[in-house]
Amino acid sequence: MSTARNVIIIGSGPAGLTAAIYTARASLAPLVIEGELSSTSDQPGGQLMLTTEVENFPGFPTGIMGPELMTNFRDQAERFGTEFITDKVTRVDFSARPFRVWIRDTEYTANSIIVSTGAQSLMLGLPEEESLIGHGLSTCATCDGFFFRNQEIAVVGGGDSAIEEATFLTKFASKVYLVVRRDAFRASRIMQDRALANEKIEIVWNSQITALHGETHLTGATLVDTITKESRPLDVTGVFVAIGHRPNTDLFKGILHMEDSGYLITKPGSSYTDIPGVFACGDVQDHTYRQAITAAGSGCMAAIDCERWLEAEHD
């Protein structure tokens, strides 16, 4: 089995790239299969590729742009000899060692695996979504905000990401309706204050979007009050969705131990999954903190767990 690599890292957000920096510096010559280009958060670099200013990553007192931060992570991993493949893993077999990972017909083998596939944004789940995506319905405020200059638009969601998007979009839109399902935000206090202080943001509490209208492009939406069940039209030309995330774990169904919600289960205080030699880090196993810094921290844990496990196996 001399051809098997030491470690393959699947995914390239803050967790995967931190694991790459650490395993590369430990001379494990990691291979990172970084994902496939897309306009959703399921892409190389992960969710931060679709954000603007990151204000809470320590070490950047004046903030840093999300894509720039991820480019820095990647450059740092590359500097120590990380190998990258820009594609998506299509199948894995962890039933025997070396572990096997495929990209379509090409097989890669490794003695250990670090899973850091992250999470992607949930959509509303409405049938009209498919035809309207890119035509008024957007997954990327930073890409598409520009096209809604002086228009009225809606952002759906009550968490930090929703408020960040809504605030960013007020640079372009004349008005942003922030559609929140409950009568309170999930967001942090500083973000809540930011939303409440912004004159262009109107918060629509206890509401859900239940339909999108328009043939070639979005012309409006239907809002339903979650308490009275009354519906009313919402006159917007753009809808941006930030209602939460789901972990990217379809690849590991029936293979790795996971919660009903799809999040991988790791041994508390470590990155160990239920298969020895397979480690998990970042948002794919964290529905509690979900921060760039916690993902990076758990990526470091996975790298150290992996290095020690490989050493013990070797003895």
Add this chain to the structure above:
Amino acid sequence: MAEGIVTLTSATFDEVVQSSSTPILVDFWAEWCAPCKAIAPVLADIAVEQVGHLAIAKLNVDDHGDIAQRFGVMSIPTLLVFDKGELQKTLVGALGKGRLLQELSEFLPSSH
């Protein structure tokens, strides 16, 4: 600018698209769009590999918003493919090279 990629402006768009001897893919992009930057090297590759089969051009929506508006572009990257001056295909969002080549297969010589 990568080799073989034409930069279009509001002034040159119609003439270049109408007179292209091969199908031409126009990439609507902007400096502030991270997925646009991510696909730039993919398009640069395709431009070189498909010389004589598919022309690749770029249009900056910040500077030439009128053209973006004319084609209803509301999300970038958007890739429009024209053949003999007619719009034949619209692709919205970033794609990896493999999937993009699949989407463009009708405009490319078959690989076998």
